[in-house]
Amino acid sequence: MAEIKDPENTIIMELKDGRVVIELLPDVAPKHSERMKALARAGAYDGVIFHRVIEGFMAQTGDVEHGNSTKDYNPRRAGTGGSDLPDLPAEFSRLPHQRGSLGAARSQNPNSANSQFFINFKDNSFLNGQYTVYGQVIEGMEHVDKITRGEPPANPDKMIWVKVAADV
Template identity: 85%
Template sequence: MADIKDPENTILMELKGGTVVIELLPDVAPKHTERMKTLARAGAYDGVVFHRVIDGFMAQTGDVEHGKTGGNLRRAGTGGSDLPDLPAEFSRLPHARGSLGAARSQNPNSANSQFFINFGDNDFLNGQYTVYGQVIEGMEHVDAITRGEPPREPDVMISVKVAADAE
């Protein structure tokens, strides 16, 4: 297991291939970090599909409204949570391989529950989307997520937990 420095700000995402460890960045994006922990602790991300996965670009998930398996997967990617949208928390951090970015609509202040993990360095996103985490272990499991917009047989986040709560 990765060297977890701050369990309260570390996410353990269980995928079909194994655990992805994500270090959140509360000093950079405190509101986005807090939202992810709130939704993880509520179990909102458990069973949510990766609804948009573009080879060489990113894997997007987190539609807790429509993205649960057994739910309305045709609408996955159009919803959020029942919590208010978040203001942008742009920084100088790059959208590098393994970074976690907040998905949003054209409105910079419309991020809610959806996020994406970058497969590669996507510098063209820098300064336009909030970066609030970094995969520190298990990127090979992210790389193995089924591609598609949406994938015919989408992968799911089996469980998403805050490391401080994991046993």
């Protein structure tokens, strides 16, 4: 198991193939890191599907409004919602969108990130400086690689549960 240096700023995500450990970057993107922890602690990410998974690019999830497979999943609307919390301002940095990095999904408005995020399958430098990077997978990337592809996938995978490591 990866060494968890800061349990308060580490996310543990259970997927069908195994556990993914994500180190958040509160020094780089404090608002995005806090939002992910708040939604994880509220159980908002539990059961939420990966609604946009593009081979050789990334896996996107986190639509807590339309993407929960146990509540109100609607494949036509998944990816269009957020949480009840206000949108976040961009926290762009020089950190690259590299394999395993966590990026904030948003609309055309740079200050529209809310609950959705994506995990990069590979280095996607064309995203650098345009989307907030606020975490890095430190264990379990092989499980992310197995997420079912599609926009949306016919039988989407989901985050079984998401927790802050300090709470586990």
